[in-house]
Amino acid sequence: MRSLVDDLVRTPPPRSTIALAAVAAVLLALAAFVSAPSSVPRCTPIGPPTHLDRTPLPSSDPIGITVGSIDACSSLLAVGVDAQKRIEVPSVHTPEQAGWYRLGPTPGELGPAVVVGHVNGDGRDGVFADLDDVERGDRIAVSRRDGRTASFTVTDVVQADKDAFPTTAVYGDTRDAQLRLITCGGALDRSAHRYDDNVIVFASYDGWSRNP
Amino acid sequence: MKHTIAAVAATAVLVLAPLGVAGTASAQTRYDNCQEAFDAGVSNIQRGEPGYRLPLDRDRDGVACEADGADGGSPSASGSGSQDETVSSSGSTRPDQVTVVPEGGAETGDGSTETGAAPLVAGGLLAAFAGAFVVRRSQAGRR
Numbered sequence: 001m002r003s004l005v006d007d008l009v010r011t012p013p014p015r016s017t018i019a020l021a022a023v024a025a026v027l028l029a030l031a032a033f034v035s036a037p038s039s040v041p042r043c044t045p046i047g048p049p050t051h052l053d054r055t056p057l058p059s060s061d062p063i064g065i066t067v068g069s070i071d072a073c074s075s076l077l078a079v080g081v082d083a084q085k086r087i088e089v090p091s092v093h094t095p096e097q098a099g100w101y102r103l104g105p106t107p108g109e110l111g112p113a114v115v116v117g118h119v120n121g122d123g124r125d126g127v128f129a130d131l132d133d134v135e136r137g138d139r140i141a142v143s144r145r146d147g148r149t150a151s152f153t154v155t156d157v158v159q160a161d162k163d164a165f166p167t168t169a170v171y172g173d174t175r176d177a178q179l180r181l182i183t184c185g186g187a188l189d190r191s192a193h194r195y196d197d198n199v200i201v202f203a204s205y206d207g208w209s210r211n212p
Numbered sequence: 213m214k215h216t217i218a219a220v221a222a223t224a225v226l227v228l229a230p231l232g233v234a235g236t237a238s239a240q241t242r243y244d245n246c247q248e249a250f251d252a253g254v255s256n257i258q259r260g261e262p263g264y265r266l267p268l269d270r271d272r273d274g275v276a277c278e279a280d281g282a283d284g285g286s287p288s289a290s291g292s293g294s295q296d297e298t299v300s301s302s303g304s305t306r307p308d309q310v311t312v313v314p315e316g317g318a319e320t321g322d323g324s325t326e327t328g329a330a331p332l333v334a335g336g337l338l339a340a341f342a343g344a345f346v347v348r349r350s351q352a353g354r355r
Contacts, residue, residue: 056281081312081314084315085312085314085315086314086315086316086318086319087314087318089318089319089320092321092322095321101310101314103310103311103312104310104311105309105310110309111309111310112309112310114310116318116320118320118321118322119320119321120321120322120323120324120325120326121321121322122322122324123324123325125325126320126321128320129325160317162316162318163316165317167313167315167316168307171307171310171313172310173270173284173307173308173309173310174309175278175280175281175282176280182317182318183318183320183321184318184320184321188323188326189323190323190326193322193323193324194319194322194323195320195321195323197317198317198318198320
């Protein structure tokens with residue numbers, strides 16, 4: 001059985017075949033270009049903490065966050081609440097930017113520290129575009145102003161209706177240092193440009209390293 | 213007032229040290245919150261012991277003002293002189309680690325990268341190319 005390549009080489013290719021091959025080559029090149037970022041990590045890899053100690057750290061504002069398994073990383077913008085007491089998020093026009101909820105604990109401190117990030121915005125993937133791919137056991141690192149990088153291990157990933165948001169589970173007091181990552185998910189209301197659900201990652205603090 | 217309680221408790225700690233920390237709460241002791249207990253050097257108050265109150269046992273496990281912070285307050289901060297910092301005026305039954313609990317979820321996306329026309333066009337192009345190659349092959353085979 002002759003291969004496709006044989007066909008192309010042995011028979012004088014008609015012009016249309018050449019054109020097709022050219023377009024195919026361009027497409028292949030494009031595909032390679034588009035898929036390249038997933039093979040070359042954008043974020044600095046994170047390892048296990050050098051100081052394995054679950055004792056909560058003192059308060060220190062966070063600087064940046066990395067979720068290793070989905071190659072997501074961002075600096076952290078401090079966000080609060082709006083007039084309706086809803087949590088603020090970084091501008092949808094900068095979907096790559098994650099935000100830390102400043103009216104709660106700092107990551108590594110006792111309690112539930114909260115980080116929000118867009119799934120998408122302005123036609124681009126957001127920092128947490130792949131947050132629903134995060135699995136239990138995945139590692140999250142948050143660098144802090146005090147020179148420590150707090151390390152967290154994912155304990156749970158849930159998807160919840162925004163109208164039945166698990167407020168207590170997310171924002172309620174905890175007995176150790178915790179981290180929650182929040183983004184959008186579920187069905188999209190196209191007219192309102194709004195998702196019905198939130199994807200929430202729950203993680204537990206398990207130690208720290210010096211900032212890289 | 214707080215200082216008096218602290219002093220009394222501190223004295224109690226000295227006198228009753230052999231009985232263990234949990235036994236140091238005297239019969240008259242009432243702590244408004246766990247930070248106050250910690251500042252007085254008291255933690256892990258068992259149910260039935262003086263000083264135990266349900267509002268101080270947030271996780272309802274029968275041990276109030278646990279040293280690991282499970283019931284609120286911060287035992288490690290005791291003695292640092294910053295006791296008022298973590299004392300919640302609302303009592304220790306309400307969450308206080310997050311000072312303002314937001315309402316509802318987060319608006320984190322506008323759906324602008326959702327599956328729309330673009331992937332369909334790409335898929336159509338792929339199908340067209342596949343079809344073209346099949347036609348080429350069958351023509352070549354006939355030659």
